[in-house]
Amino acid sequence: MSNASSGRKPPRVGDQPLFRRLLIGIVLVVGALLILAPLIVIGVEAFSEGWRVYASTLADPDTRHAIFLTVVTALIAVPINTVFGIAAAWAITKFDFPGRRFLLVVIEIPFSISPIVAGVAYLFVYGLQGFFGPLLEAYDIKILFALPGIILASMFVTAPFVARELIPLMQAQGRDLEEAATSLGASGWRTFFSVTLPNIKWALLYGVVLCNARVMGEFGAVSVVSGNIRGQTNTLPLHIELLYHDYQAAGAFASASILAVIAVFTIIAKVALERQGAGRVRRPALSTPAVPAVEPKP
Amino acid sequence: MRRNVLPGLSLSLGVTLFYVGLIVVLPLAALIFKAASLGPVDYWSIISSSRAVASYRVTVLSALGATAFNLVFGLALAWVLTRYRFPGWRLIDAMVDLPFALPTAVAGISLTALFANNGWFGSVLSELGIKVAYTPLGIMVAMCFTSLPFIVRTVQPVLEDLDPALEEAAQSLGGSDWTIFRKVIFPLLTPALLAGLSLSFARSLGEFGAIIFIAGNQPMSTEITALLVFIRLEEYDYQAAAAIASVLLITAFVMLAVTNLLQARALRYTARS
Known part of the structure; x- marks a missing residue:
């Protein structure tokens, strides 16, 4: 996707290769430590004996x-x-x-x-x-x-x-x-x-x-x-x-x-x-009223 | 009178009101009733006891720390997932929901195993003199894990819908990337970030399952408020349990109001831009 913009247009904010790689790297490492490791350790501990x-x-x-x-x-x-x-x-x-x-x-x-x-x-x-x-x-x-x-x-x-x-x-x-x-x-x-x-x-x-x-x-x-x-x-x-x-x-x-x-x-x-399209029509998160503030007139 | 064309109002509304009344409203009313029957003096002396106050302090401080971490990491994660395409991004995107899908007790024991002194992370950290498991830091780690998806999932759609023309205009005016992020992009993300923050903070305040395994649960230092409620129940001190639970309930209502307000603002904001 970002390849298309690297042609004539200037790169988008944050697209410099060094910054991009650094940020992806940090996110992958922290993500692996915080999210993936807890999942893996369950399997390892379960079979530890x-x-x-x-x-x-x-x-x-x-x-x-x-x-x-x-x-x-x-x-x-x-x-x-x-x-x-x-x-x-x-x-x-x-x-x-x-x-x-x-x-x-x-x-x-x-x-x-x-x-x-x-x-x-x-x-x-x-x-x-x-x-x-x-x-x-x-x-x-x-x-x-x-x-x-x-x-x-x-x-x-x-x-x-x-x-x-x-x-x-x-x-x-x-x-x-x-x-x-x-x-x-x-x-x-x-x-x-x-x-x-x-x-x-x-x-x-x-x-x-x-x-x-x-x-x-x-x-x-x-x-x-x-x-x-x-x-x-x-x-x-x-x-x-x-x-x-x-x-x-x-x-x-x-x-x-x-x-x-x-x-x-x-x-x-x-x-x-x-x-299949589920979960897409969604309020930002949990509790904003889905009913529009101005009720449509019948 | 178009609205009378469709059938099923009385049945569907009846089922809804019965269910909400029986499952949601009745128990909460019972709790409020029980706490209110204490009388102001007893109520105050229970909720302002030193052990209770210590539990509020550790809960709120840990939740603030976890939310601050999630603000930075959640924003970075949302940014990477919307702006960059790299092998495996779909997998990472799916994994963001793991903290919601993984039962809290499971998260609790696996985080404890990781951060205990003989665990994968704990053994490294203890060399550096950092203790995580059975300290307030452990509470923070558990809260970070369970509330991470909130900020990612509130910021991500806003970041996706951001109009590239705004950035291009700023670039053509000669703004550096950092300036554009600070002055153009970040202000547009702020409402969503705030909404995500309040959701993440509220979840951290109420979290129980993931925390109790890693916290150490020492009164006055690593005992969260939800656990104190549980302990009072086990001691058959139902009045104290009701009073302290009502503090959590009132806090939840306040956070719900704040979140609703922030999200309504976020929606109006995105609708305008």
Whole structure:
């Protein structure tokens, strides 16, 4: 790209070969130390005591249960989150109602909040000291220190993931196609599945992939609400902490390697989906209201 | 009345409000309610205890340090990724998101392994007399890692959309590269940089998983605020946990307002240029 400009035009700012090479060099070295090295060290440490220890950690019933629990949590939390994200995007982009911008801000709140605060907040709803604690105790319903609590906390931290991808895109696409479909007699569901969904499928998948990665890796919020019961309420990230503090470093890194592989696949999926156009219509980062400041007049 | 043509308002809005209410608003309201039920005197004595104040200090100072590092390195990274094409740039571009994709606990143990005294980096650094793991420096390293993508990803699109004509005009007026960067390019990046900074800082203030492994967690010196909340919970001191968590919550709301303001400004700025 920069070759084209090196012909007749003067080079762009920062294109002098020496500066260019120096900056690329510095960025590559620091990037390798800060981003690549942590990834590599996981693999090295995981196999530091050989294949046997690696395999036996993964075969351990507690590790297997942690993997199972993480997968179950994702299988429940991600689809519910996806339905919510679609509903939120449909309501916010296809209709005008007062408070849309406020609703957007509220949906994105979990991004700004420490996962520990999220976990503590759930204690004060479902814990014994909380709103529903005594009621739940009376009916012997366990939410905290059990699977429902883990799922709820995961849903809190990932609440904005799908909605955030869909809202700017559906905002940009407008309402004309859906209005045409319904005026030709299509039902709401038919309009959604045959008109809207094909247009948003990549962005939707993009949001789902990122949401899934976060659910599987969530640590802080889940560690408050799960109670860390070994072999019962330990998700994979919590299991890593347990092994690590148990001086089973190789085991901890072996478990971590599973999550690292998932992270790498998440990034590959992300890049592939970005090539399909997902993640492009996006506000600069997280929380600028996607609704234009001046509402279009009907 | 075009707006009444499309169906599904009550269903989609109903689902949205129910979900947001149950998952997001109710827990936060419960936390605020719990903290507020303490009474001003108790509340103040908890949040101004010396151990709590020490935790704010180390959290805020480390977050400032990490954000400053990310400002420089994030800007350099965004610049290299948009301006230069070299073998492997796509790989680097993809890798920038690794800190978001890698679970924080995994990042925590691998950074600790790298920076511990017998680790790849720690062994070299300890020869130089620098200790990272189990010191405030370690907290900073963890925060740098987890919040790096924010600045890169907010600055990158602005840098991509920068009009080359502006630079050419400045060059034809005889400006040196450094002058043009300082007087033309940097001011155009400032709104995006500020937005990225506030996101990065806010994330660092709330980070937990990556830090607790590398921090050492000594009260008064390497104990971050989020960890203090966790410790109070383990001691069954729910009132103290609620009070200190509410400090983090209020800080998060303030940072959210600041970020929104800065991003709205950044958007207006780019729309004008």
